[in-house]
Amino acid sequence: MFLRPFRLIQAFVLAVIGLLAIAPSAHAVPSFASQTGQPCTACHIGAFGPQLTAYGRAFKIGGYTQTGGEGVAAKIPLAAFIQGSYTHTQADQNGGAAPGYAGNNNFALDAVSVFLAGRITDYAGAFIQTTYAGVGKSYFLDNSDIRVTTPIDIGDTNLRLGMSVNNGPTVQDPFNSSMVWGPPYEGSSLAPTPAYEPVLMGAFQGSVLGVTAYGWYDNALYVEAGAYKTMDDKIAKALGVYGAPGTMLNPGPYVRLAYEWDWGGQSAHVGMIGLQTAIQPGGTIGFGTDTYTDIALDGSYQWVGDGKHTVSVIGSWTHEHQNLAASFIQGLASNQNNTLDEFRGTVSYYYKSTYGGQLGIKEIWGNADALYYNASPSGKPNSTGIIAELDYVPFGKDDSWKNPWANLKLGLQYTFYPMFNGTAQGASGNNTIYAFAWLSF
Secondary structure, eight states, X not given: OTTHHHHHHHHHHHHHHHHXXXXXXXXXXXXXXXXXXXXXXXXXXXXXXXXXXXXXXXXXXXXXXXXXXXXXXXXXXXXXXXXXXXXXXXXXXXXXXXXXXXXXXXXXXEEEEEEEEEEEETTEEEEEEEEEETTTTEEEEEEEEEEEEEEEEETTEEEEEEEEEESSTTTTXXXXXXXXXXXXXXXXXXXXXXXXXXXXXXXXXXXXXXXXXXXXXXXXXXXXEEEEEEOOHHHHHHHTOOOOSEEESSOEEEEEEEEEEEETTXXXXXXXXXXXXXXXXXXXXXXXXXXXXXXXXXXXXXXXXXXXXXXXXXXXXXXXXXXXHHHHHTTSOSOSEEEEEEEEEEXXXXXXTTEEEEEEEEEEEEOOOTTTTTTSTTSOOOEEEEEEEEEEOOOOSTTOTTTTTOEEEEXXXXXXXXXXXXXXXXXXXXXXXXXXXXXXX
């Protein structure tokens, strides 16, 4: 009986996506900017997503319901983007970077996405993304979040209550230190990446359905709790989403706590995220489950000022305890218990929301398990990546050409690996130059 609400919600989400699939793409606009009447700089650091300002976080927590725009476009909740790129790795990739691609120096159409994104009523809104991935040549339901919400006055303060139905842990999260919307914000689909991360970092993205309830008190204290469950096979097939590390027999609990300060053109927050999942590895029945318990601590600081100089600092540390009882019995793990940690830290700067860049680090480490971490020569999951990026965003301001319909981000990113999948030997061969163009309209 407890699982029945998840099945009903899955059917509802599928119906919404069906409506999106028949929506005419010619009506696509940058819907949030049109709906609110605000330029992209109001909601986003550097005039382009996904980094949110304090205003942008409030808009998301408020269920995407704020208005203020004028004209027909302000009432049409459709948008789209196209992203293309060039990828070069220090060493050629044997057999090609992906099916149909050479071993190096590849141009690609990374993604074409269509969004149903905006206000539904005064108390409901949605962000639903469907994507065609050019490298994998697949179409699927991407990051999606449907909300109902209402404000409540409590004396001289306010409390906003809401509920989110979404398809991945932290898709609904308003802070950019979380996993789905955290740095690095772009990356190549044709470059090698570390094989091992805590499951909270995206292992279940798109293949689960979550229901969470949240409260935001006095625009400062944010509390959220809920659960996630892998989608039924028929629903997953209809939405084109696969790739979960296993099947959850029961909904996995999720919790989010954060406290935010917002003052004088500056903002900061500290918080934590927790997720526990028990899965059958590979969907195999009869061997029990593996249990993953993830706890993340995160924080950020932003200086927006008058918009001339913008600085943000973001950091998170995720600790995962793995009880691999099912994998151990099946000979898929050497240990019954492992730990896996990941640290991410990024500093970004933009001048007049036009010229800027980012410098970040991603560090992954854990104990040795030769069977579970079988892609590592040392049996350890350890990887270190240092990411530097330069960006140019010519539009997205109040006086921009065709504001808010024309939005473009050009970027050049370099990733350096001192350690890759448990070894320093040959790690530099994975170093990547990634140049991209991202057009939103």
